[in-house]
Amino acid sequence: MVLAVxxxxxxxxxxxxxxxxxxxxxxxxxxxxxxxxxxxSAILTALYLGTDYSNGTIRNRLAVGRTRVExxxxxxxxxxxxxxxxxxxxxxxxxxxxxxxxxxxxxxxGELALDAAVSICAMIAFCAIFTVIGMLLSSKSAIVTITLVxxxxxxxVGSLIxxxxxxxxxxxxIVFDENGNTMIGGEVPNPLYVSGIQRDILTAVNDxxxxxxxxxxxxxxxxxxxxxxxxxLGVLAVSTAVGTLVFRRKDLK
Amino acid sequence: MENVLTTNGLVxxxxxxxxxxxxxxxxxxxxxxxxxxxxxxxxxxxxxLICGLQFATSGSFTLYGMDSGSGDISKARRRMGAVxxxxxIYLDMTAEDNLKEQYRVLGLPxxxxxxxxxxxxxxxxxxxxxxxxxxxxxxxxxxxAIALCGDPDFLLLDEPINGLDxxxxxxxxxxxxxxxxxxxxxxxxxxHILEELSKLATHYGFIDKGRIVKEISAEQLEKECxxxxxxxxxxxxxxxxxLDAEGMEYAVIDERAADIYGAISITRLTELLKNAxxxxxxxxxxxxxxxxxxxxxxxxxx
Numbered sequence: 001m002v003l004a005v006x007x008x009x010x011x012x013x014x015x016x017x018x019x020x021x022x023x024x025x026x027x028x029x030x031x032x033x034x035x036x037x038x039x040x041s042a043i044l045t046a047l048y049l050g051t052d053y054s055n056g057t058i059r060n061r062l063a064v065g066r067t068r069v070e071x072x073x074x075x076x077x078x079x080x081x082x083x084x085x086x087x088x089x090x091x092x093x094x095x096x097x098x099x100x101x102x103x104x105x106x107x108x109x110g111e112l113a114l115d116a117a118v119s120i121c122a123m124i125a126f127c128a129i130f131t132v133i134g135m136l137l138s139s140k141s142a143i144v145t146i147t148l149v150x151x152x153x154x155x156x157v158g159s160l161i162x163x164x165x166x167x168x169x170x171x172x173x174i175v176f177d178e179n180g181n182t183m184i185g186g187e188v189p190n191p192l193y194v195s196g197i198q199r200d201i202l203t204a205v206n207d208x209x210x211x212x213x214x215x216x217x218x219x220x221x222x223x224x225x226x227x228x229x230x231x232x233l234g235v236l237a238v239s240t241a242v243g244t245l246v247f248r249r250k251d252l253k
Numbered sequence: 254m255e256n257v258l259t260t261n262g263l264v265x266x267x268x269x270x271x272x273x274x275x276x277x278x279x280x281x282x283x284x285x286x287x288x289x290x291x292x293x294x295x296x297x298x299x300x301x302l303i304c305g306l307q308f309a310t311s312g313s314f315t316l317y318g319m320d321s322g323s324g325d326i327s328k329a330r331r332r333m334g335a336v337x338x339x340x341x342i343y344l345d346m347t348a349e350d351n352l353k354e355q356y357r358v359l360g361l362p363x364x365x366x367x368x369x370x371x372x373x374x375x376x377x378x379x380x381x382x383x384x385x386x387x388x389x390x391x392x393x394x395x396x397x398a399i400a401l402c403g404d405p406d407f408l409l410l411d412e413p414i415n416g417l418d419x420x421x422x423x424x425x426x427x428x429x430x431x432x433x434x435x436x437x438x439x440x441x442x443x444x445h446i447l448e449e450l451s452k453l454a455t456h457y458g459f460i461d462k463g464r465i466v467k468e469i470s471a472e473q474l475e476k477e478c479x480x481x482x483x484x485x486x487x488x489x490x491x492x493x494x495x496l497d498a499e500g501m502e503y504a505v506i507d508e509r510a511a512d513i514y515g516a517i518s519i520t521r522l523t524e525l526l527k528n529a530x531x532x533x534x535x536x537x538x539x540x541x542x543x544x545x546x547x548x549x550x551x552x553x554x555x
Contacts (some may be wrong), residue, residue, distance in 0.1 A: 056341035061358050063304040063337070064403050065330035252306040253338075 006093075006209055033090045034119055034214035035155055038126050039148075040081040045127060046147035047132025048082075049075060053143070058252065068248045076131045076240060083127040091116075118225055119217060121232035122210035126151075128236040129210075132243035136250065151211075160213035161202050162219060167192040207231055255282045256315075257407050257439045258303065263312035266464075272298040274519050275312065276464035279423050280407075280441055280456070287454030287548060288443040295463040296443035299337060300411045301386075304335050316407075331359075334405035336413060340396025346386040348376045348395050351384060355402040374398040390421030397428065406410070406452060408432065410442045414449055422449060429453055447543045461551040478546050481512040483539040484522075491531035504545075512539060 021154050052058045052075075061071050095103075107115075137143045170193075173185035194202055206212030207224045208231045216222040255280045258280040265273040273295045280286045290296050293473045301307045303314060304327070314321045316329040342351050352367045371377040374394040379387070384395060393413055400408060410429070414422045428496060430453065432438045444450045450457075457546050469477070486492045490503045502514040513522075519536055 053344075055343055056337070056339055057354075059306060059335070059341045060355055060447065061336050061408075062397055063305055063330060063333065063335040063400075064359055065305075065327040065333075067360065133309055167416075174430060249308065251301075251308070252299070 008042035010132075013155075027185050032218050033094060034087075034122070034218055037083075037086050037090045038123065038145070038155070038211075038214065039151060041079075041086050041123065042130055043144070043158040044082060044086075045079045046134060046144040047140075048079065048178040049131070050140030050143040053138050054140040062252070066252075069244055072135055072240075072244050072247050075135060075202065076128060076243075079134075080127040083123045087119060087123050089174045115217060115222075118213055118222065118228045118232075119231040122213045122217075125235040125239075126154075128243075129154075130240040132239045135243055135247045135250040138253065154209060154211035155215070156207055158206060159215075161206040161212060162215050164194050164208065165167040165199065165202055166194065166219075167194070168194070169193045179181060210234065210235060219229050256314055256492065257282050258441070260299070260314040263299065263300060263302065263314060264310045265295075265307065268308055268545045271311070273312075274304075276460070276463060276465055278458045278465045278468060280439065280458075282439055282457045283433075283437060284439055285367045285429065285454050287441070288446070288455045288460065289311070289447060289457055289543075290443070290460035291445060291449060291551070294460045296445075296460060297411055297458075298463075300335065300337055300441075300443060303409060304333075304337060305420045306337065306455050311414055320509060331426060332405055333407045333409065334397075334400030335409040335411075336396040336400050336449050337409070337411045340392045340399070342384045342392060342395050342399065343489055343493045345383055346382060347381055348367075348387075348391075348398070351395060352402060354399060355399045355508040359549065361402075370398045370401055373401070373431075374425065386417060388415050388421070390424060393417065393425060394428065397425075401432070404440060408440045409441075412444055413442060414446060421459060424493060426453060447547060451543045452545070459547060459550050466550050474543070474546065476492050478543070481513050481514045481539050482517055483510060483537045485510050485534040485536075486526065487532040487534070491529045492526065495525045495531070509534075 058071065062068070115126045129150065133147050133150060134143050137146060166192055170187040171190045173188045175183050175185040177183055201222060206216065208227060210232055212223070213232065221230065256279045256545050257276075263273050263276040264271070264494070276295065276299060288299070290418075292317060294375065298307070301318065302309050302321075308364050316326060319325045319329040330365070343354060346354065349367060352370060353364055355366055356367070368377065373378075374397055376391060376394060376398065379391070384392060397408075397410070397413070400410075413425050413429070417425065419445060426449065429440055429442065433440055442450065442453065451464060451471075455471050456468070457471065458468045461466055482536050483493070483506070486509060489508055489511050492511055496511075496513065501517070504512045504514075506512065
């Protein structure tokens with residue numbers, strides 16, 4: 001919690017020191033903390049679930065008749081709640097610092113509420129993925145490693161896809177005259193621009209992936225924002241179904 | 254006699270390795286059931302299956318009459334407590350907090366009874382000391398206290414005295430006896446420390462290579478343990494020649510001591526040994542130990 005609050009306040013202060021005008025749009029600033037909070041949540045979730053295996057305390061629950069589905073859902077709810085609380089703590093700290101610096105919301109309340117809903121749902125989807133990893137691996141070190149690597153991979157994939165999708169279709173060419181001076185020429189097709197079905201697929205992947213959603217929120221250019229909470233709920237449903245199915249038959253020590 | 258636990262041809266395979274090979278056993282109500290076997294014989298695997306940590310490849314078991322395949326097995330497990338391998342405790346919590354956590358797991362409405370449990374296992378004065386700083390014996394007792402949180406009728410203890418010092422062993426033994434006598438808790442203890450088990454168990458199940466080789470009550474076992482005479486001589490090689498010639502069964506302990514099974518005439522033995530040039534120093538009547546019984550049952554070699 002302290003880490004999430006400190007990290008969020010530090011992000012805002014660092015943005016403010018470079019560009020003081022940033023506090024004029026606090027709404028965007030609030031959404032810029034997603035990746036940092038996800039990372040903190042990944043570490044906490046991995047340590048929490050890993051401790052249950054390393055201390056053997058998961059045995060205490062099974063041996064007294066708790067079912068595996070109950071245990072799975074109890075852990076999912078705990079991790080999702082802790083993720084949402086971390087996110088809320090990050091928002092509160094950013095908002096408090098922003099207000100202290102004379103910040104303003106900078107966007108309509110409805111838009112801010114939708115952004116918040118997207119972030120919360122993306123956080124829950126991330127926590128569902130962390131829970132699958134934490135429940136299906138039995139070693140604390142493996143859980144921490146795989147959770148962190150998965151988070152980095154997902155965030156990197158989200159950023160890379162957004163970067164490719166953000167490429168302009170055309171770009172200005174640079175030409176040299178006879179004297180070697182550079183001149184701006186006409187518009188030429190951008191080879192990095194993704195088009196056709198490939199663009200549709202990348203757009204869909206980035207809309208569905210919680211990391212893609214958070215990166216879009218951070219960049220302030222979310223696509224299909226209204227559908228994003230539904231996509232996150234889809235990720236939650238699929239990961240939980242896979243997690244419970246495998247965990248139900250998993251041999252524990 | 255009513256059985257708390259009955260297993261029917263339990264098989265557990267880990268890829269090509271068969272840990273349990275058609276294991277069938279019965280744990281009578283009110284018993285302290287000593288589950289005896291070598292390391293790797295399948296003791297912990299069976300306990301894991303009963304606790305629901307793992308699933309049998311084939312076969313089944315009934316716990317309080319409820320079949321392992323039925324949905325009601327979880328209800329039966331609520332009458333059970335277990336310490337599997339190492340005590341399952343939160344190391345960063347105090348003894349009291351560990352018990353509170355287990356109360357929450359069980360969904361108990363209040364923390365009433367925690368002080369009594371701490372007192373029962375002798376951890377009432379640990380205060381704010383974290384379990385991380387507990388001795389192995391204290392951790393083991395805390396593990397047992399956690400297993401007792403739901404007021405179980407059946408306690409499964411997997412190697413509870415492993416690694417404990419003599420004082421710790423005595424404390425655990427006294428605690429198990431107290432639980433069995435005062436609270437009528439049926440206890441299944443797996444162990445390969447046979448001497449210690451013989452001080453507790455009312456029933457035994459001997460397991461080898463994933464199968465129960467023999468189930469026997471402590472009373473019957475005592476009858477079946479063969480009487481023998483432990484003799485002390487100047488040279489056991491000469492003693493062996495004499496006993497072989499007489500067709501007697503024996504086991505050489507060392508260069509100067511041996512156990513002779515069956516009825517022997519001390520006069521005749523003395524005479525035979527004298528003729529063989531071997532001096533007889535002493536003869537003591539000696540019961541066959543549980544260890545010897547087990548070795549005879551499963552064979553000494555691997």
